Amino acid sequence: MGEVMHALNVPAAGAQPQLSELPVPEVTAGSVLVRVKAAGLNAIDNALAGGMMAGTMPHEYPLVLGRDAAGIVEAVGAGVDHVGVGDEVVGHVLLAPPVHAGTLAEHALLPATAVTAKPSGLDFVTAAAVPLAGAAALASVDAVDPQPGRTVLVVGAGGGVGSYVVQLLAGRGATVVATGRAEDTDRLSQLGADTVIDYTTGPVADQVLARYPDGVDGLIDLVAHGPDGLPLSAVRRGGKVASTLGAADGDVLAAAGLTGSNIMAKPVREVVAPLIEQAANGTLAVSVSTVLPLDRAADGLAALAGGKAHGKIVVKVGD
Ligand SMILES: NC(=O)c1ccc[n+]([C@@H]2O[C@H](COP(=O)([O-])OP(=O)(O)OC[C@H]3O[C@@H](n4cnc5c(N)ncnc54)[C@H](OP(=O)(O)O)[C@@H]3O)[C@@H](O)[C@H]2O)c1
Structure with a gap:
């Protein structure tokens, strides 16, 4: 096995989410590998954890939870030229078959179409609360x-x-x-x-x-x-x-x-970039109510499911 990372994942269909070690994903054509600094939680994370979409789309286990992320680019796949290694970015794992990759992990593989540069004046936690x-x-x-x-x-x-x-x-x-x-x-x-x-x-x-x-x-x-x-x-x-x-x-x-x-949200680059710009220049306020470490991400998902969010819950990964 190559490099490993900590990730909140559903190990098998119907199983409870767990924080465990998984292989770091390998970058593929059209994707961006990111060292995750922050991951924003959304209701869909609980829906996917509960297998609520297993009838509509193939799921591959272990399934890493989380869709939104902000972090630093570690590698880019073939055909990706709008961001490069070392860039600070914000992005989203678009819903596409198979449901497998996620952002509640130390590294995440994001589709390049949903990765946008993060202005340096905007912190990772705030940026991760924006895409979906x-x-x-x-x-x-x-x-x-x-x-x-x-x-x-x-x-x-x-x-x-x-x-x-x-x-x-x-x-x-x-x-x-x-x-x-x-x-x-x-x-x-x-x-x-x-x-x-x-x-x-x-x-x-x-x-x-x-x-x-x-x-x-x-x-x-x-x-x-x-x-x-x-x-x-x-x-x-x-x-x-x-x-x-x-x-x-x-x-x-x-x-x-x-x-x-x-409506069906489309957190692709063209849609998210202007919102991120507004968040950075202060014309869009981002209400982050709670920031949690990765080992408490499951508590954040439970709070979200219980309707106690009052804004966005964001998981901070690493230091
Ligand atoms: N179609 C799409 O593409 C898409 C994308 C994103 C989200 N969504 C869906 O949109 C919904 C909202 O997402 P979210 O991220 O904003 O969720 P959220 O952060 O949990 O917010 C839901 C809000 O609804 C309030 N609420 C609960 N019951 C209510 C009621 N009976 N009347 C009025 N307000 C009530 C809650 O208030 P309290 O704090 O007072 O409990 C909470 O502020 C979710 O169900 C999500 O799955 C869909």
């Missing part, structure tokens, strides 16, 4: 295409994706109505929310209609798993709906006089 959540936020905002002055309701605004959605909407001149617990109100207002609705005190749609009797122009829902969970009565006829969880059912929306789409 940022790309999902951008796709959601593009899907509702808010015109300046229009009102958009964001359900799940306090989380990793939502914190970016609120800022991107505000940046486009939309009036932002965000859901969040009382303790998140100040943070969401600072990010650009005009109104914060405490979803724990009563139905979101009723609270929105009490303040916006004509309904909002758009809805970005980051929480509902099906159309029944969407607060559609709060959206005026002709409004647009975007869901990150496949809840935007065309027939249900049409019956309410709405249109919408289910």
Whole structure:
């Protein structure tokens, strides 16, 4: 066996994630081998750990968890010329068959199409919190295409994706109505929310209609798993709906006089580079709530699964 690394991995289908030694991946054409400095956690990590996508895509075990990473390039494969050895980068392991490589490890193999240079002024932990959540936020905002002055309701605004959605909407001149617990109100207002609705005190749609009797122009829902969970009565006829969880059912929306789409984030270089630039120049705030060492990454995934993130959880790898 060649070089080994510590990695949080699922050793076999159905097994619990474990931190153990695995071979360092070998760089292949079109990929970039990175010494990981930080890896951002996302809900999909728990979904993949639980085998929830095993029916849709082949999985190869041991399966390393984690998709987002920031680190230093150690090797580049044939055909890669936009980054070189020693560069500081941020990237994402795109979802592609077989599901096998991950970033919760000392080294990670990333597809070059999803690797972008990291500005030196942006630290590794902050950069690692951007790719998937940022790309999902951008796709959601593009899907509702808010015109300046229009009102958009964001359900799940306090989380990793939502914190970016609120800022991107505000940046486009939309009036932002965000859901969040009382303790998140100040943070969401600072990010650009005009109104914060405490979803724990009563139905979101009723609270929105009490303040916006004509309904909002758009809805970005980051929480509902099906159309029944969407607060559609709060959206005026002709409004647009975007869901990150496949809840935007065309027939249900049409019956309410709405249109919408289910978004799929694409954290490729062209999408992530501008977000990273914004994070670096301070126009996109990155809310990292927790930083953990690699040997506590599983605790971070458990906190995320329990809905206790309040921003992004990032695992710092090494010193
Ligand atoms: N389609 C894609 O490409 C894509 C990409 C990225 C993410 N996603 C999905 O999008 C969802 C959000 O991702 P995330 O990373 O932002 O997750 P997250 O960080 O866990 O955030 C979820 C947020 O929703 C809030 N919430 C929970 N139940 C709620 C309710 N009933 N009403 C209002 N808010 C509620 C939570 O608030 P509390 O803190 O108060 O519990 C939390 O702030 C996840 O399910 C993820 O799988 C999809």
